[in-house]
Amino acid sequence: MNLHRLHCFITVVEEGSITKAATALQMTQPPLSILIRKFEQELNVTLFNRLGRSLELTPSGVFLYEKGKELLDLSENTEKQLVEFHEGIRGTVKLGCTTSANLFILPNVLKKIQKETPNIVTHVREGNTSYILEELRSHKIDIGIVRTSVRAEDIHTSTLLTEPLLLALPPNHHLCEKDSIDIADLKNERFLLNTTSYGSGVADDVIEACQKSGFTPNVVYWGTETLPTLMMVMKGAGVCFVPSCFKLLNSPDLPVLRPLANPVLQTKLNIITLKDRYMTSISKRFLAITEEVAEKMTSIFND
Structure with missing residues (x-):
């Protein structure tokens, strides 16, 4: 089996059309169409049902796509192992x-x-x-x-790595005087949290801890990055929670960071x-x- 033709076939399937696949492969459309037909002739099977300009995989095409990806991975891995050797x-x-x-x-x-x-x-x-x-x-x-x-x-x-979560407080916040903070102390605070793109994350743990302490947090901001959120804390927009690694920054431009005592949250x-x-x-x-x-x-x- 010609592995170059197999790679081109898989690209056509994943791109959804000959035109898009040709662009991805940095070639023009006519040669790619000819290559796919020669590949079908080589294998003596029909890989696509051609419905006008659209392509639909045949059962043989589906089978080859699934097995072909495994074959290309094996080929790539074998080459890597040879180079390492x-x-x-x-x-x-x-x-x-x-x-x-x-x-x-x-x-x-x-x-x-x-x-x-x-x-x-x-x-x-x-x-x-x-x-x-x-x-x-x-x-x-x-x-x-x-x-x-x-x-x-x-x-x-x-x-x-497992590390405790720290609470970030605005400058001159009354809780800055405490060495550690209970979640219950934050009942009347504005929360700045980061969204979780997959599964569960820090925000889910914080909200659950608040609810177990008898209140639902007042979330006024949902973000995606920790550093911008810390800058908002510095401006007095609210409080946020960060992994302990952020204390390594040790910058005067960052908020006061305090450990959580009840409960201790980890990430x-x-x-x-x-x-x-x-x-x-x-x-x-x-x-x-x-x-x-x-x-x-x-x-x-x-x-």
């Missing part, structure tokens, strides 16, 4: 992560990589959990680091990977270093 640990690891992981974990990871394994290049895409899952499933990244818990049959999840950073995808030596080394860095950070938070 020949050249050793060198290459690029593609990572998708949250802002907090990019701010507080990756700098120390890169420092350690440059010292111990200088032939690894790190390519990072930052975004929320839904975006990172999409990138992982489309094989655009190798590893994801996300704040929310992910439960899916095709995803392997492991906890990288996790999780590593996600595809279950059935080959893990390269580069990715394994990157993960090992990342776990070492996270373990040291955990000890700091527990001091």
